[in-house]
Amino acid sequence: MILSGLLLFLCALLAFSLSAICGGGAGLLLLPLLGTLLPGAQVPAALSLGTASSSISRILVFWSQIRWDIVLWFVPPALPAVWLGAWLLSYVNPLYLELLMGLFLVANLPSIFRPASELDSTQSLPKRYLSLIGIAAGFVSGLTGAVGLLFNRFYLRYGLSKEQIVATRAANELLLHLVKLGLYASFGLLSSRVVGLGAIVAVAALVASWGMKWLLPRLSENLFRRVGYAAMVISGLSLLTGATSRLVDTNQIQLGYVPISGGVETKVQWRQSRAIALEFEYDEGFEFEHTVPLTDLPADKQTRVKAISQGAEKVLLEEVFGIDKHYYEAYVFRKGKLEKFDI
Secondary structure (H helix, E strand, O other): OEEEEEEEEHHHHHHHHHHHHHEEEEHHHHHHHHHHOOOHHHHHHHHHHHHHHHHHHHHHHHHHOHHHHHHHHHHHHHHHHHHEEEEEEEOOOOHHHHHHHHHHHHHHHHHHHOHHHHHOOOOOOOHHHHHHHHHHHHHHHHHOOOHHHHHHHHHHHHHOOHHHHHHHHHHHHHHHHHHHHHHHHHHHOHHHHHHHHHHHHHHHHHHHHHHHHHHHHHHHHHHHHHHHHHHHHHHHHHHHHHHHHHHHOOOOEEEEEEEEEEEEEEEOOOOOOOOOOEEOOOOEEEEEEEEOOOHHHHHHHHHHHHHHHHOOEEHHHHHHEEEOEEEEEEEEOOOEEEEEEEE
């Protein structure tokens, strides 16, 4: 516990220090790590404890930079969406949403290499769009505990300076974090372990916030934006890697790759479900295969399978799809020998 707590503190300190440079993203970077220390439904609760502390400290440091007009459009529609996201934690695995978030963030990769003139240009969106952004941010925040850089590009579209982005987003998210903590407590997600790990993240967030006041003025607006887009991509890759790894473990996904006569075969199995295979033969091209029960075969093919499997210890049936072809294969295990039939 001590070692894992120290590792979490160091990672949180690094994540919130990077967050000071790129305008956010600490929560998204910490999601995979917290996912290894807590059950999936409790990760958002621990993360909210730390990010709420970070938001408070940033508001105190940059109070004069808060754009209250944006806060008034953003927060009211976000609050009911937070409740919906937190409520769904009891029924929905947030890993699937993390995968989508990861893909969305990685899609910002081209922005890192855009010319400075395009990167600094902004086309302000109508203020009413902020209500829709607030609903989306509230829902995602309630379900995962982190929004971070996911909506950073929308702040950039409103022409905010780097200090205004940090301050305004902290003001938007603070009330959401406090509401989430109340909801998580009511849903029984705030265990002693969650509070302990959340406190470690909170201390790291407060320490990192001390240096922000002196760091941000030394960054150019262009560098701030470019680093922000880079952080989106890094956070996206972190989410994709962590969520994919946990999905594989949770759902017992098995991936196999084996050479076959005249080609190769890749096979995937999800939990205890039927296996799915993609086979490539050099002379016949790609074929898609999956195991099927006898009852899925047409009546005439069921009769043939019963005839060829007399006295067999085991029979495996596969349905095969290829280019301009569709057929079935039967693998019959009899007296220590394997026979293959196309039916």
